[in-house]
Amino acid sequence: MTLLHGDCLATLPTLDASSFDLIVTSPPYNLGIAYKSFKDTAPREVFLNWCKAWATEVKRVMADDASFFLNVGAAPANPLMPHQLILALTDGNDPLFVLQNTFHWIKSVTIETRAGEQVSAGHFKPINSKRYVNDCHEYVFHLTKAGTVELDRRAAGVPYVHKSNIARWGHTGGADLRCRGNNWFIPYETINSRDKERPHPATFPVALAEQCIRLHGKGTATRLLDPFLGIGTSAIAARRQQLASFTGIELDSHYLETARERVAADADRAAGELPLLP
Ligand SMILES: C[S@@+](CC[C@H](N)C(=O)[O-])C[C@H]1O[C@@H](n2cnc3c(N)ncnc32)[C@H](O)[C@@H]1O
Numbered sequence: 001m002t003l004l005h006g007d008c009l010a011t012l013p014t015l016d017a018s019s020f021d022l023i024v025t026s027p028p029y030n031l032g033i034a035y036k037s038f039k040d041t042a043p044r045e046v047f048l049n050w051c052k053a054w055a056t057e058v059k060r061v062m063a064d065d066a067s068f069f070l071n072v073g074a075a076p077a078n079p080l081m082p083h084q085l086i087l088a089l090t091d092g093n094d095p096l097f098v099l100q101n102t103f104h105w106i107k108s109v110t111i112e113t114r115a116g117e118q119v120s121a122g123h124f125k126p127i128n129s130k131r132y133v134n135d136c137h138e139y140v141f142h143l144t145k146a147g148t149v150e151l152d153r154r155a156a157g158v159p160y161v162h163k164s165n166i167a168r169w170g171h172t173g174g175a176d177l178r179c180r181g182n183n184w185f186i187p188y189e190t191i192n193s194r195d196k197e198r199p200h201p202a203t204f205p206v207a208l209a210e211q212c213i214r215l216h217g218k219g220t221a222t223r224l225l226d227p228f229l230g231i232g233t234s235a236i237a238a239r240r241q242q243l244a245s246f247t248g249i250e251l252d253s254h255y256l257e258t259a260r261e262r263v264a265a266d267a268d269r270a271a272g273e274l275p276l277l278p
Contacts, residue, residue, distance in 0.1 A: 001246045001263065004248065005250065005251075005253055006249060008227035008249040012057035012061060015247070017060050018063045020224065020225040021063055021218050022212070023066065026228060027072070028202075029072055031075045035202075035252065037251050037252040044081070048085065048088045052088055055089055058225075065150075067142060067216045072138065073138035073202075076129065082138075098143065098145070098147030100147050101142035102140075102141055103183075104140075105137060105184050105186055107122050107137060121185065121187065140212070152214065153215070156214040158178060158180050159177060159178075186205050186211070198231070203230055203233050205233070207237075208233075209226075209238075213237060213241045214241070222243045223245040223247075224245070226246075229249055229256065230255055232248065232263050233262075236266045239266060
């Protein structure tokens with residue numbers, strides 16, 4: 001596992017071309033989030049050009065059949081950024097990437113059962129507004145070089161509710177797993193102390209990165225890169241999925257140190273058969 005301290009714009013050019021199978025990352029969202037080192041307040045055009053610059057380097061280090069899972073969220077009063085970013089990366093005369101799939105990371109949801117019961121799950125971050133509803137999702141854009149990367153949909157699949165469908169439908173191949181689709185309900189785990197257990201303002205859950213690893217479907221041979229490592233969530237996912245290689249880059253030395261500690265603690269907990277941290 002290689003955890004590098006630095007600006008990914010400077011560090012990515014030092015990595016070999018075509019040397020990664022999978023990128024799972026979440027850059028700053030340009031929403032004024034209070035990171036320790038990075039100033040998340042650039043004018044939108046400046047931010048989008050900066051994203052194009054690092055994404056060009058990401059593309060260079062991707063193998064031709066690599067997948068790039070890009071997680072971005074918005075804010076109720078600032079809803080356009082994910083759309084502007086994905087257009088900046090996929091549109092125009094010489095697009096960097098093809099948008100192969102769009103996933104919705106659902107953090108909180110309420111469904112009505114057939115019996116009429118309302119069931120709520122996940123974590124709800126309340127906002128006080130007469131104009132906006134609560135924002136309960138983020139995007140995970142699946143970008144590839146040519147739009148032709150084959151995925152292992154069943155590796156990230158869900159068991160059939162009606163088992164009779166397994167034999168009835170030829171495409172199941174007899175397996176009790178169907179494609180999960182593009183709505184991923186992945187709640188944050190409950191924590192007692194944000195400062196101690198998740199000391200960062202914008203993390204994704206380990207399970208989200210694990211889902212991307214499984215879906216890309218190259219197993220433990222996968223070489224994973226996260227150029228915006230934060231406190232190391234994708235590194236923990238790589239460890240849990242026993243990946244051959246993981247490289248992370250983080251600008252802030254405190255976050256990087258926390259990432260090292262979290263990965264080590266996760267390995268210790270796994271070895272001690274204790275419940276894994278979120
Ligand atoms: C949205 S957070 C990523 C959080 C991460 N997914 C996690 O779960 O911990 C973005 C991170 O990018 C870092 N960052 C900002 N600019 C960077 C740069 N130029 N190179 C590397 N990291 C940078 C920030 O310090 C922040 O930790």
